[in-house]
Amino acid sequence: MATMTFYRSLRIRWTRWIMPLGLIVALFLGWLWPTPGKYLDDTPLQSICIIVIFIISGLELHLESVRDLVRLWPSATLGLLSILFITPLFALALRHIPVDSFVILGLGVFALSPTTVSTGSVLVAQCRGNMPLSLFFTVFSNVLAVFTIPFLLPVLLLGPNSGVSFTLNPTDILLQLTYLVLIPLCAGRIILRPITIVRLWSERHKLFLKLFCILLLIIIPWMKMSSSITAFNKISAAQIFLTAAIGIAMHLSFIAFNWTMALLCCFKPDVTKAVVIMCSQKTLTVGFAVLASLPNSQDGLYAIPIIIGHLVQLVIDSILASRWDVKDKKSARSMAEPTELISVPPA
Template sequence: MGKHGAYLAIFGLPLGLVIAGVQAWFWPVPGVEIDRIYGGQVCIGCICLLSGLHLTTEDVKKANKRPRPFLWGLISILLVSPLAAIELLNLVPLDTDATPTPATPTPGTTVDWQPARNTSNANSSCSYVKSTKGQLGPQEFVYGLQIFGAGPCATSAAFVFTMLLDGDLTMAGMVTAVPTVAAFWYYPALLNWRSNIGLEARFTGASWGFLITEQILIVVVPFLFGFILGSNLPACTEFSTFIRKHRAAFQNAFNTFLVLLAWMVVSKISEEKVYSCVDTSALLYLIGMAVLLHLLFLIINSLAARMVCLKKEDALAVVLMCSLKILPTSLVLISLLDTDRGARDLMSLACRFAYLVQLMLSALLSLLLLKCGRGSAMLENSTSPQSASEEDMPDNDTFALHLIMHLAQALAENDADEEQAEGETSAGLLY
């Protein structure tokens, strides 16, 4: 792909997210139809497959000797980040018209709150009606963001950004494996403990076997298959070399699948039109809370990575894995809540907006890091062909310094034999 492909891999992701979002907002039908035939699962599986292709046996052996990033990743995903999100959102007051249920709830009720209703809008699927009293939004937004913030890591998005920023993909894979499987036990229990949503009845009666199987088939199996295909089989040596030489092309494939995921999410929001049930100010407030939530994750995990003294590659992988949250598991949990459809729709809307916000912020942050810091190895390896001697050539300042040193040496040896001086010049210090 060359230099243009490398720049597309770096700058194309935020631009692609914007274009896909605009297209899906005004014409949601294609994205909705593709999502119905498991398009999202296919995209996630392809990203995990590509991630596995970039691993080697040596990388895995080295990762096993670095327990600190793995341990912090588990602690942050399972405990620190979820608790920080829940406690922060507990401080956010929204719709004060929500009325609590009686002290003794009726059988089958799993939430300790009931959304406000309006008889003039009784047939609407929205449990929140546009308010003229100036409240900022429905309480369901807080509950939806708590469910999203308490969830496990977003494997696909984190792999994409880890690859782009030259993070340790092996560490990313290790950090995601345990929390993804354990999420179905700790996830609702954590919300029961600190949130006011109230999940006990549904949590104790729900079977998570299907969800665990789905995660294994979509995430674990493609990742392991890619790892075996890319590094373990002697017959695949040439294929593995091909992957290393075309990082930009594979990064563009990463970006394409991630943009398709965002495209389907925006298509669902536009097609369901749940946003029409709330004020514009409430949607803006929701976006602001989602931004604050993602920045909180990034700050907590970045500070922790510095305190634990992680290497740069490990720190990038851990910060991204611990800060990006998964969407499908959150939506499944919301669908199991024993409340009305309108409340579930509003909580799902909050999760979808939070997912889009974290993707866009991560894309912009990655672009900023690549512009302000060193270039990506992918960009360095994909520029116009250079010989080894050209890559090793010193920059202008170093060249000038060597030239001055060479001239000084020639002046000091002015009395030497002319042939000797000429020989030193021909084998001088410039190269």
């Protein structure tokens, strides 16, 4: 039993870190050997990868537990507001930071994105957070973001201080996100999941589907890096470190706001964990889908801040979830220890 628990824990930790390692390898591969990725970037492969990812995400959605969230409507509502409207306001601050336009647009798109599809839920499960609430944030933020991003992006990111020269049509972005995100997600949940054979197969091969989605997600920045290699070679190491520093500041500000909100609202510990992690994380996939709709040939350059932001949030939240887990285990052990009774000799 202990061996099975050890291997299960090892597998969870391994699958958690395979995506950031894969993203780093993809960036280096696209930098060192750009020819294959540059060729594939001229094909519809990026759109196919995003569509398949959201079909699988829809197939794996368990909406049964969401019905039990009626009593948690305050935390669910405040969390959605934080994900979709409050944390995106960081994009306004980016416009006043003296950095290159690719950093402003990349991290700005990342700030506007909904919460992660799987990474956040894994961390919430690790620290014994409220899983139905984390699932609620995943489903509804990714669906609603299709309708909020097209109208928030021009307002928050484009302006005299943004350094971004092109214009955006909200309708074009809305249509792009609808067919890349919303339709595949609904198709996986409404069409494929009710098919018993498909549902049972997906439940037996969860690890395979997770790794397959990670592979598809890694392919996108590899192609983008390859196609933007000329522009990337002009970026200095100082710009990369500055982007990482801004990404750290952005994610820590998200955590600080969501944690403060949870404390002021007196949420229970498991609800607080779900709110802090899920409402502070941003997903790569929707960010890449937004970049695909931008009228610019250097969208691969804009993808680099998104990747850096994702790596930063994964490291920070993994440390946070681990500390919560250790704290809970210590508390459980102290509660389980029997109190020593002082024996009184008989008279």
